[in-house]
Amino acid sequence: MSTQPPQLQQRLGAFHLWAIAVGLVISGEYFGWSYGWASAGTLGFLVATVAVAAMYIAFIFSFTELTTAIPNAGGPFAYGLRAFGPVGGAVAGFATLIEFLFAPPAIALAIGAYLHVQFPALEPKHAALGAYLVFMALNIAGVHIAASFELVVTLLAVGELLVFMGVVLPAFRWDNFLAHGWAGQDHFSMAAVGGIFAALPFAIWFFLAIEGVAMAAEEAKEPHRTIPIAYIGGILTLTLLAFGVMVFAGGSGNWAELSSLNDPLPQAMKRAVGASSGWLHMLVWLGLFGLVASFHGIIMGYARQIFALGRAGYLPAIFARLHPRFKTPHIATLAGGVVGVATIYSDAFVSIAGQSLTASVVTLSAFGALTMYIVSMAALFRLRRSEAGLARPFRAPLYPFAPAFALGMASLALLTMIANNGELAAIFVGLMGLLVGGALIFRRNASQ
Secondary structure (H helix, E strand, C coil), X not given: CCCCCCCCCCCECHHHHHHHHHHHHCHHHHCCCCHXXXXXXXXXXXXXXXXXXXXXXXXXXXXXXXXXXXXXXXXXXXXXXXXXXXHHHHHHHHHHHHHHHHHHHHHHHHHHHHHHHHCCCCCXXXXXXXXXXXXXXXXXXXXXXHHHHHHHHHHHHHHHHHHHHHHHHHHCCHHHHHCCCECCECCCCHHHHHHHHHCHHHHXXXXXXXHHHHHHHHHECCHHHHHHHHHHHHHHHHHHHHHHHHHHHHCCCCHHHHXXXXXXXXXXXXXXXXXXXXXXXXXXXXXXXXHHHHHHHHHHHHHHHHHHHHHCCCCCHHHHCCCCCCCCCHHHHXXXXXXXXXHHCCCHHHHHHCCCHHHHHHHHHHHHHHHHHHHHHHHHHHHHHHCCCCCCCCCCCCCCHHHHHXXXXXXXXXXXXXXXXXXXXXXXXXXXXXHHHHHHHHHHHHHC
16 A cells, blocks of 8 residues: 555646636736725725735745745645744644635625626525535546636636726726825825725735645646746736726726725726626626636635645645545545635624625735745745755845845734734634644644
């Protein structure tokens, strides 16, 4: 009987990985970010987004060094483990897992909201459940099939965002975008500063989960070459789309009307073409591709993270099982889906945090992401010292300044989010304590 740990198949090229990088995130261009306007106004949110975009660019160029040097399905878990031992691995792994488990419910609900526009009798939560069932099945069917699907829907989603910008261009006015742009006021003030900090989670949503390519590194062909192409191409694509969508939507009319909606782009387009236009119906239908691309890609990401934690003994070994035919982590895929569906049908986050379910899970995902970014950048510095001879096919440019900037920005954003979201911060800390503590006890008992 073989004692070899289960291994994933290397079948993904640079174009597939670029599609995963962009697809994981691109739903953030379709919804979620506009809640930042409610906190900061258009100009305040623009400042927050510039700062967050700079952080992500510095982070991705630094993170690529780790991904190419340690191409493991655990991604940040593997980096934290290598640099800081079991505790560091557990913190990075479960922070990533929280990020990837709680982002899909928000996206699934947005899919439901888009479908509800076309089919008013369809309950958005039921549509979200259906999305989970369909895309979990597609992920289990095989990584090449899943990645090829991701490529197609990502290309369609990028194209649709470009169409959106072109269609709303005639309605765009700078005066609309600038009006009351500082936290609902016409002039910069201390309230605007507070709004900028409060809006950080929604600026992060523009880029959240791009690091998920790391979870596909074990399935990449020539990871030393394909991963840098995917990451750099992906972050540049997403940065251009994020600023384009935000500016064009904000300039299409009264931006405040879009600041609490799950479907801001169709509502912005109505101003330019009317409610009965074929362009609007095209956006609703093709806009689903952006949501589907992220939803499908993040399912792929959380499944690999659960698989890696199970394979390393931080979760029960059953989660590391591969499907006998498709060689995909099917049990891990289903387990994450159970958490997501339970979140969709629960009102706990709304009652505790006092905000919408979408805003709550976006913020919770951002807590996980920022914690993981901090551990990853710290791991980069630690491994540069402790393993100077480690093969690094890609080395972080502007070292140590770029990773230090990413580390500092992530730390500042995390502290700010804690100050502005005390209830959700307590939920996050409680979850991390249970998961990390439980995993370390389980691992120790299993090894005895």
